[in-house]
Amino acid sequence: MGLLSKKDANLILDPLADNNPITIQVLGICSALAITAELQASVVMSISVLFVLGVGNVVISLLRNVIPSKIRIIVQLIVVATLVIVVDQVLKAFAYELSKTLAVFVGLIITNCIIMGRFEAFALGNGPWKSFLDGIGNALGYGVILIIVGFFRELLGSGTLFGIPVLGDPIAKTGLYATGYENNGFMIIPPAALIVVGIIIWVQRSRNKALIEEA
Amino acid sequence: MGLKEKLHKTKLKYQGKKMAPAFNAIHTFLYAPNETTHSGSHVRGADDLKRTMNTVIMALVPCLLFGMFNTGYQQDIAINGAPEAFSLMEHFLTWDNFWLGLITILPLVVVSYGVGLAVEFVFAVIKGHEVEEGYLVTGMLVPLIVPVDIPLWMLAVAVVFGVVIGKEVFGGTGMNILNPALTIRAFLFFAYPTWMSGDKVWVHGAVDGVTKSGTTDAISGETVLGYLAQGNTEMSYSLSDMFFGFIPGSVGETSTLLILLGGLFLIFSKIASWRIMVSAVIGALAMGLIFNGVVTAGWIPEYSKFYSLMNFEFWQHLLVGGLAFGIVYMATDPVTGSQTNRGKWIYGFLIGFLSVMIRVFNPGYPEGVFLAILLMNVFAPTIDHYVVRGNIKRRMKRLKNATIYPKTSGEVEALKTETV
Secondary structure (H helix, E strand, O other): OOOOOHHHHHHHHHHHOOOOOOOOOOOOHHHHHHOOOOHHHHHHHHHHHHHHHHHHHHHHHHHOOOOOHHHHHHHHHHHHHHHHHHHHHHHHHHOHHHHHHHOHHHHHHHHOHHHHHHHHHOHHHOOHHHHHHHHHHHHHHHHHHHHHHHHHHHHHHHOEEOOEEOOOOOOOOOHHHHHOOOOOHHHHOHHHHHHHHHHHHHHHHHHOHHHOOOO | OOHHHHHHHHHHHHOOOOOHHHHHHHHHHHOOOOOOOOOOOOOOOOOOHHHHHHHHHHHHHHHHHHHHHHHHHHHHHHHHOOOOOOOHHHHHOOHHHHHHHHHHHHHHHHHHHHHHHHHHHHHHHHHOOOOOOOHHHHHHHHHHOOOOOOOHHHHHHHHHHHHHHHOHHHOOOOOOOOOHHHHHHHHHHHHOHHHHOOOOOOOOOOOOOOEOOOOOOEOOOOOHHHHHHOOOOOOOOOHHHHHHOOOOOOOOOOOHHHHHHHHHHHHHOOOOOHHHHHHHHHHHHHHHHHHHHHHHOOOOOOOOOOHHHHHOOHHHHHOOOOHHHHHHHHOOOOOOOOOOHHHHHHHHHHHHHHHHHHHHHOOOOOOHHHHHHHHHHHHHHHHHHHHHHHHHHHHHHHHHHOOOOOOOOOHHHHHHHHHO
């Protein structure tokens, strides 16, 4: 890549696979379970976290030399909270229905461990550009998993993608439903997300044995 | 050269190959292998895993056969109404009933075993271990705990889920936390609730809208528990119907009599734990008595939605639904249950206690027994842990209070260790 040095590119690419915040670091599980029943909500959640983590990392990185370390958590919280309120208001203004689906979970981005984790582990010790890339990378890694989980849960649970029926009409029994297929109600409930995430972790680790932790 | 010798020969060809486990599974299933013990102890118990599994399957066969007759009988009475003077030979044990049951239930058994064993084979080949016998009992239990008309593809999906997520991810037979058969049922229940509850699925043909002769009403049939959960108090089935099993329900769970006989058989062959069975029955009776007491004391008004189930005679809980079946065949699973004797008492008691509680308090889950067993499966290791800790503590106390008379002061320590 000409635009980024190899080191910088790794900041973005690592969290997408071998250092994924959800499947490897096992952070941010709460929202991954709660809002992935629909693909649309997953995408919006991913974009929100992308914004909050990207901007937040830059802000914390710029402030890193003036934040007294005793109160750094409070400062971090204020930064996240400010950004989350911005996201929340934008959603309410431009996508009201969606903001109702996401409900409290937008607000809960504040407590998403991935964000605090990146602030603590990366932004406090690196420059703004690197922090920005790290934030984008981790948010993308989070988003990828959210979208994969959302894809399977919505497809198998409701037979739709982004709310558009893709398998036919379950009531009029067209498409796949004509053969007796039925939506899987289990995929709608949050425990299903846990199992889908588990399967992703399983697949990822069986493809790359180096990721398996010592028992 | 007979098949047996041929298999012994072909085994050598497969040795060390990738498909060896798959071949060995077929080989040992058909014949005793021609191997002798190479080292170590040459004296073994005859009741190995395969024998244990086969004994449980034998105990399940009467339930399966009864289920086949009952499938036909239930459809018959749903269409033509209950016979005025019931005669076992004329109305129940008929060829028509059996044939209808056979053609509806045999596919369930075939799908359950076919899909389940296929998954086991795939995992054995990938991981390079022998195919384990663990699925033999699960495969027989699954068709017995689902409604007759469950679509076969749903059963197949659930079996794949149950065997992979319920068992293989934990390391296969003997390592699973949850009972795989119940995992399969739980998956079906939450994934396709319309096929696992209500008044349509328990009688064969009701979903397709088989109509009563002479009328346009489609047939339906409800389980006793489903009926009570809707607030009805009048019982349409007699006690003997419930005991002998002439009621709608999952395929093999209806006949309490046959389950009782199967349970006794398992106890006398020392396959299943009588402690778990007895304590689970006690637990169910205790919870039932508490609910009956609440009704008698007048703490709950008649219009309450719990009233009819709470008012249900405490001992009759054992006759309806899957409680008896669950206690005898599922709770006693040696892998997922408690291992210590005292733990078995606690584990069994809570299964019975919680089953009746879920039944009464959540009309949406009249079959609370499978949830209760799964829940206690999760807690079984915890129970065992505290039983073992308690035992250690008691013996430490005994040691502390023990009066030891040493001849010389140097012998004190030596005697102490012996007393423990």
